[in-house]
Amino acid sequence: MSERERLQREMDRVSRPSGERPDNSLVMTRRTFLHKSVVYGASAAACGLFPSISTIDMAFAQGGPSFKFAWLSDTHLYPKEVNKRFVEKTVRAVKEIQAMNPPADFLIFGGDLAQLGDPVELRLGADLLKEVTIKKVFIPGEHDWYLDMGATWNKMFGASPWTFDHKGVRFIGLDTVSRAEDFWTSRKFTAKERMGHMATLDGTLGGAWAAVGADGLKYLNSTLASWPKDKPVVVVTHNPLYEYYPPWNFWVRDWLPVQEILRPFANVTNIHGHTHQPLYNEIGKMRSIGMLATSWPWPYAPEGVPVLTKPMIRADPGDHFDGVGWSSLAMTSGTRVDYEYKMWRKEVFAQADEDSGTGDNRNQVLTPRIADRI
């Protein structure tokens, strides 16, 4: 058994409430599939079993009012004279969010507004986001943070974590990016050099930087202490709250205590950025949904793609509006949240292995880079 398989089994063992059994609904069928996949190691290619839908059903507490909210993240803005494309795409997303009809109740910005944490980039982002007049809440990404360790970000967009309740749903925003081990002081790196390493997804010096952290865990525990166990909780983070692919920080390193805190709650949804691709997973009773970036799509990781993910169609590198976009979520009748990727192309999901970012990679074996250590 590989180390990854062992960890995935451990994650399932810890997260799945004892005695829980699948029922006959579609959701439970998915759970059955997850359970089998964990036990038998089913391949991601088996995701073709799922219907080609762009919405994901999530069981929320019954009887609440319906509402919509929007997600935007990973705009990765450079100063506009360096890269006009990222500005164009952010402008397009912002206009579309503002034009939602009926309007969204609020916008969640999920981190990586800037590419290199430059105040010029952050100010550009703030200016573009002024177009959206509904309530906006923010969590940081690592690209926003490591030039000045979050000073400009917190000043402009407010500190995390935060909690607010909206129409019977508790929304919690966590900072998962600020807890990298100090690799820069002993090497006498400048702030720009530190930022450069942290802005490189496949860099090695940043290590396993993604974490909720001891203070974040304490906050999560306390903010949920008074919340009824059967009422819906939405946790928004930059990184996914499970282990997908640690070398690219497609995880938080303290996912285990996070899951332990969330386990008693019947309806938990984690919405996250950072991965720049459609992703879906279920860990115990927590559903996890990966959002699109507006900037560029990341390839699916070489391993660890959740078997419940229906992969996106492979993006056309010649079209910078392909494989990217924003996301709309709508809670209907207080029982479901319909989720829609607003990807700027007609097709979102791959219908065949050869058109996907996962199934077409069966002969690919990758080696982690070493040049930033030699």
Place this chain on the structure above:
Amino acid sequence: MTRKMLRYPIIAAAVVALLLVATDTQQVYAHKEKHTADQLEAFHEAFMEQVKAGDNLFHGDPDTQKRLGVKLSNTGMACAMCHPYTSDTHPHEFPKYQEQMQKFATLRDMINWCIEKPNEGEKIDPDGEAMKALETYIYWSNRNSKLDPGRH
């Protein structure tokens, strides 16, 4: 074969021999002697130097670009931003017909297409030092992949 016909190969061989002597041409041998451990280490070092240079170029390092006289991007984008660990570069699938170029393409053709189109950079010499380094890094990163040319 007649005696007259036999004369031509003999004359040709004599001419070649004379030319070799006249121009003092030396034949270059490879693998004449068994490699020593030092030689193998030197070969590996030379290879890894190219891997490192290619990795630096792939990750947009300005100093390496300046040293090799190339400008791989004018958008702030680096190759690794779409291809961490060189994901989805698929060097083991080249050569193949490449739809966006509408031609049968090598990995070097594809590298130059990416530099020119998504990165809006300046096309590089297909036989130059920068191309060799990029190619070396991409192959090294995919060295355990199964060779499967022509696959899509």
